[in-house]
Amino acid sequence: MTEQGLEAVEANIKSRKPGPCPRVHTITRRGVQAGGVPGRMAIGERLGLEQSLEVSVVAPNGLIVITGVEATDAETAEVFDNDLNLVGNEFPIRLESFRLRGDLKPQRTYLISIHFHSSPEPVEARISISAPDAKSLLILRLE
Numbered sequence: 001m002t003e004q005g006l007e008a009v010e011a012n013i014k015s016r017k018p019g020p021c022p023r024v025h026t027i028t029r030r031g032v033q034a035g036g037v038p039g040r041m042a043i044g045e046r047l048g049l050e051q052s053l054e055v056s057v058v059a060p061n062g063l064i065v066i067t068g069v070e071a072t073d074a075e076t077a078e079v080f081d082n083d084l085n086l087v088g089n090e091f092p093i094r095l096e097s098f099r100l101r102g103d104l105k106p107q108r109t110y111l112i113s114i115h116f117h118s119s120p121e122p123v124e125a126r127i128s129i130s131a132p133d134a135k136s137l138l139i140l141r142l143e
Helices: none
Strands: 023-027 035-037 056-058 062-067 076-080 097-099 110-115 123-129 135-143
Touching: 123 135
Parallel strands: 023 135, 056 123, 062 135
Antiparallel strands: 023 035, 062 097, 076 110, 110 123
16 A cells, blocks of 8 residues: 555456445444444443444445444344344354344334354444345444
8 A cells, every 4th residue: 555545466456346345344342432434333221322323324234344443353243123133143254254144124214233162242334225135344442
């Protein structure tokens, strides 16, 4: 990475076709605020933090990658609808990521709850599902 942009050996470039930009959000588990780029993540009231009404847009079968110092501790994720009903089964988190199953309805908001090995308190993030044919990547940075 340079000031002029990303540099790569030509043999390593798969395509120069523009694609969807990943969304990167930061969640502070033990802090007092949640922040994000380009929006804020909703943190569960169980952590005593304010909840943001902003949501991250992701495809129905979008990949969610978990990074940051808390990433290796993430164990499972659950998805809830607006009435806080569990949608489907738990998602096991493997290699710090999981993929939505594609059965979430477009233009609706859901809550993702991420559970950890070392803590009974989950971290929550609101997502909105984009069009069925969209491609997207959401990166959740857990600090």
